[in-house]
Amino acid sequence: SSVDKGVDFANYFCTYAFLYHQKEMLSDRVRMDAYFNSIFQNKHHFQGKTVLDVGTGSGILAIWSAQAGARKVYAVEATKMSEHASALVKANNLEDVVEVIEGSMEDITLPEKVDVIISEWMGYFLLRESMFDSVICARDRWLKPTGVMYPSHARMWVAPIRSGLTDQKLNDYEETMDDWYNFMNDTKTNYGVDMSVLTKPFSEEQKKYYLQTSLWSNLHPHQVIGTAAVVKEINCLTATVNEILEVKSSFSSSITLENTRLSGFGGWFDVHFRGRREDPAQQEIELTTAPRPDNGTHWGQQVFLLHPPIRVSVGDGLNVSFLMKRSKENHRLMEVDLSCEIKEYSGKLLPAFNKKFYIE
Amino acid sequence: SSVDKGVDFANYFCTYAFLYHQKEMLSDRVRMDAYFNSIFQNKHHFQGKTVLDVGTGSGILAIWSAQAGARKVYAVEATKMSEHASALVKANNLEDVVEVIEGSMEDITLPEKVDVIISEWMGYFLLRESMFDSVICARDRWLKPTGVMYPSHARMWVAPIRSGLTDQKLNDYEETMDDWYNFMNDTKTNYGVDMSVLTKPFSEEQKKYYLQTSLWSNLHPHQVIGTAAVVKEINCLTATVNEILEVKSSFSSSITLENTRLSGFGGWFDVHFRGRREDPAQQEIELTTAPRPDNGTHWGQQVFLLHPPIRVSVGDGLNVSFLMKRSKENHRLMEVDLSCEIKEYSGKLLPAFNKKFYIE
Numbered sequence: 152s153s154v155d156k157g158v159d160f161a162n163y164f165c166t167y168a169f170l171y172h173q174k175e176m177l178s179d180r181v182r183m184d185a186y187f188n189s190i191f192q193n194k195h196h197f198q199g200k201t202v203l204d205v206g207t208g209s210g211i212l213a214i215w216s217a218q219a220g221a222r223k224v225y226a227v228e229a230t231k232m233s234e235h236a237s238a239l240v241k242a243n244n245l246e247d248v249v250e251v252i253e254g255s256m257e258d259i260t261l262p263e264k265v266d267v268i269i270s271e272w273m274g275y276f277l278l279r280e281s282m283f284d285s286v287i288c289a290r291d292r293w294l295k296p297t298g299v300m301y302p303s304h305a306r307m308w309v310a311p312i313r314s315g316l317t318d319q320k321l322n323d324y325e326e327t328m329d330d331w332y333n334f335m336n337d338t339k340t341n342y343g344v345d346m347s348v349l350t351k352p353f354s355e356e357q358k359k360y361y362l363q364t365s366l367w368s369n370l371h372p373h374q375v376i377g378t379a380a381v382v383k384e385i386n387c388l389t390a391t392v393n394e395i396l397e398v399k400s401s402f403s404s405s406i407t408l409e410n411t412r413l414s415g416f417g418g419w420f421d422v423h424f425r426g427r428r429e430d431p432a433q434q435e436i437e438l439t440t441a442p443r444p445d446n447g448t449h450w451g452q453q454v455f456l457l458h459p460p461i462r463v464s465v466g467d468g469l470n471v472s473f474l475m476k477r478s479k480e481n482h483r484l485m486e487v488d489l490s491c492e493i494k495e496y497s498g499k500l501l502p503a504f505n506k507k508f509y510i511e
Numbered sequence: 512s513s514v515d516k517g518v519d520f521a522n523y524f525c526t527y528a529f530l531y532h533q534k535e536m537l538s539d540r541v542r543m544d545a546y547f548n549s550i551f552q553n554k555h556h557f558q559g560k561t562v563l564d565v566g567t568g569s570g571i572l573a574i575w576s577a578q579a580g581a582r583k584v585y586a587v588e589a590t591k592m593s594e595h596a597s598a599l600v601k602a603n604n605l606e607d608v609v610e611v612i613e614g615s616m617e618d619i620t621l622p623e624k625v626d627v628i629i630s631e632w633m634g635y636f637l638l639r640e641s642m643f644d645s646v647i648c649a650r651d652r653w654l655k656p657t658g659v660m661y662p663s664h665a666r667m668w669v670a671p672i673r674s675g676l677t678d679q680k681l682n683d684y685e686e687t688m689d690d691w692y693n694f695m696n697d698t699k700t701n702y703g704v705d706m707s708v709l710t711k712p713f714s715e716e717q718k719k720y721y722l723q724t725s726l727w728s729n730l731h732p733h734q735v736i737g738t739a740a741v742v743k744e745i746n747c748l749t750a751t752v753n754e755i756l757e758v759k760s761s762f763s764s765s766i767t768l769e770n771t772r773l774s775g776f777g778g779w780f781d782v783h784f785r786g787r788r789e790d791p792a793q794q795e796i797e798l799t800t801a802p803r804p805d806n807g808t809h810w811g812q813q814v815f816l817l818h819p820p821i822r823v824s825v826g827d828g829l830n831v832s833f834l835m836k837r838s839k840e841n842h843r844l845m846e847v848d849l850s851c852e853i854k855e856y857s858g859k860l861l862p863a864f865n866k867k868f869y870i871e
């Protein structure tokens with residue numbers, strides 16, 4: 152591939168080398184419960200089996216797999232976190248079962264094929280980080296024809312929302328621009344240089360930053376003001392990289408709240424642990440990052456804001472075209488084109504709009 | 512050199528491609544006044560001369576050089592900021608004099624040698640970013656034997672300080688560790704994994720982050736509690752990369768304040784614009800980042816904290832060994848070894864101590 156390993160490490164992997172960051176994931180109870188239950192309520196998938204943990208981090212999923220009775224677990228980790236994973240495996244007396252391998256999944260080789268691939272590969276809004284590519288690569292090379300994927304399925308959701316962030320971000324942007332105009336005057340007065348030609352590029356840079364970059368947020372269910380739609384479904388056993396390069400969807404949503412405002416859209420995901428059709432889970436487990444009143448996940452939701460917000464009311468219909476692509480500069484970041492048409496309950500059609508967003 | 516260009520761009524140059532970041536530097540009045548005065552009060556160095564601006568950023572120094580009467584200015588910039596610099600040059604009607612060249616200084620070639628090299632290459636505590644390497648490279652290849660350097664001299668300073676940050680950072684560290692112990696218990700109870708083997712590496716990681724990483728700070732002169740010492744002097748016309756790889760100094764400092772505490776050390780720098788011995792400045796200009804009551808610079812000072820602080824009083828003497836090296840992982844970051852011996856005014860010698868710090 153055309154990705155420079157060193158650059159990818161500097162931009163992406165580096166954060167995972169900190170225990171602090173692993174701890175944040177290990178402290179996410181929703182995440183932990185889902186993986187824990189998926190393993191221990193489906194021990195038949197692990198007992199006496201060989202398992203591959205793609206991106207083992209601290210080693211937690213590998214350790215659970217071993218505790219659930221796996222014969223052998225290969226725990227692959229690209230960063231130096233692998234050393235901590237080894238220590239943790241040893242301290243929990245599992246070094247006979249779990250073999251930690253430092254290296255990137257794409258580069259290393261295993262001595263055998265495996266029955267199970269387990270991985271926690273999900274980034275913000277599922278696909279940010281593009282780590283599922285590495286899981287696909289692992290699956291195509293190392294999963295037995297009868298093997299199962301943990302998780303087995305994934306979905307992306309989008310819904311209309313209201314949020315105070317719209318005003319806040321617009322304010323931030325406007326303050327930054329006011330400040331720019333002062334700066335421009337000062338620079339002309341004190342230093343004899345006319346900066347006005349940079350006003351447009353500066354405002355574009357700041358618009359991108361404040362208005363077009365999606366935000367991490369922990370939405371309350373009350374902030375979701377219309378029906379949510381699935382924009383992508385992934386079968387982890389069969390998906391190809393080609394299938395996830397783009398997420399393209401046209402969907403409708405109905406506003407379910409009286410007299411409110413459409414501040415933008417929220418995006419989240421869920422994954423399921425269902426095993427394989429011929430070898431299903433005994434207990435299907437779901438991990439969802441949808442808005443909930445309590446106990447959010449560390450993924451939160453991604454919020455795409457409209458400026459200004461639009462008044463809508465119950466029964467209004469949205470027709471949305473959603474297109475998410477990888478950023479050309481960094482394949483682990485995303486760009487979203489969203490267009491939306493609002494048909495009021497009365498039948499009146501509002502002018503359609505088109506927005507570009509960045510998931511950074 | 513062994514530095515991967517792509518990695519260096521991802522880690523270092525990328526921030527300079529934002530107008531927001533350039534604007535921060537352009538809004539630093541102390542910095543701007545110093546360069547502005549150094550040029551316009553020494554026009555004889557610029558009138559009819561050829562100038563090279565190493566790392567032109569927005570183009571400001573190149574534009575001033577042209578406004579001061581330069582015949583030709585080469586303005587070299589590694590990032591896409593070069594496009595904004597070109598636009599700014601044109602908008603200020605200087606495109607006949609200023610030629611913006613996009614590329615890194617090490618790679619590009621000029622059609623002629625120059626009379627003046629001007630550059631704002633100073634990072635936190637002078638040498639962070641290691642950008643002076645590029646100025647040296649430019650000088651050795653492109654400066655005429657009679658040429659002058661802007662700035663011409665640079666110095667690094669260290670002084671004993673008091674600061675409330677010591678307690679704050681120690682608290683932060685202790686809270687993080689309390690949280691770790693809770694996390695460890697929860698993980699054992701809920702998920703059956705004993706994390707205690709990671710306590711030591713986690714605490715080391717957090718100690719490095721909270722206690723050993725030097726801090727940006729805008730110190731008030733009252734916080735300087737003893738005499739300041741120069742730990743490095745650089746003659747920009749003759750310095751070699753070899754000379755700046757390490758900064759090694761043994762110095763003494765006397766506490767000048769009654770009954771206070773030594774919280775650590777502050778580091779800052781100054782540079783001077785003196786021209787060249789045979790072709791001196793008409794007005795010598797100084798740019799200092801020393802603590803001052805008002806109008807700090809964006810560089811502030813770097814603070815190296817001791818935990819816990821040590822009670823000292825007027826007349827106590829410090830003997831300090833200071834060694835700063837480049838980090839092995841990233842040549843633009845620094846590591847500091849500092850050892851200190853305190854001789855109280857009474858003659859009593861306190862036990863010496865040894866600290867390691869990171870300038871990240």
Ligand SMILES: Nc1ncnc2c1ncn2[C@@H]1O[C@H](CSCC[C@H](N)C(=O)O)[C@@H](O)[C@H]1O
Pocket residue numbers: 164167168176177205206207208209210211212227228229230232254255256257270271272282285
């Ligand atoms: N291609 C690849 N090869 C090996 N490790 C990878 C990888 N891509 C990502 N990773 C690693 O995968 C981990 C994802 S975070 C999940 C960590 C752990 N499985 C847990 O559930 O807590 C990170 O530690 C990251 O460094």
Ligand SMILES: Nc1ncnc2c1ncn2[C@@H]1O[C@H](CSCC[C@H](N)C(=O)O)[C@@H](O)[C@H]1O
Pocket residue numbers: 524527528536537565566567568569570571572587588589590592614615616617630631632642645
């Ligand atoms: N080796 C190199 N070649 C070209 N540009 C470099 C460089 N090393 C650093 N730079 C650039 O040097 C600039 C330093 S910041 C100073 C910008 C401008 N001269 C001003 O005074 O406002 C950055 O824009 C950075 O991208």
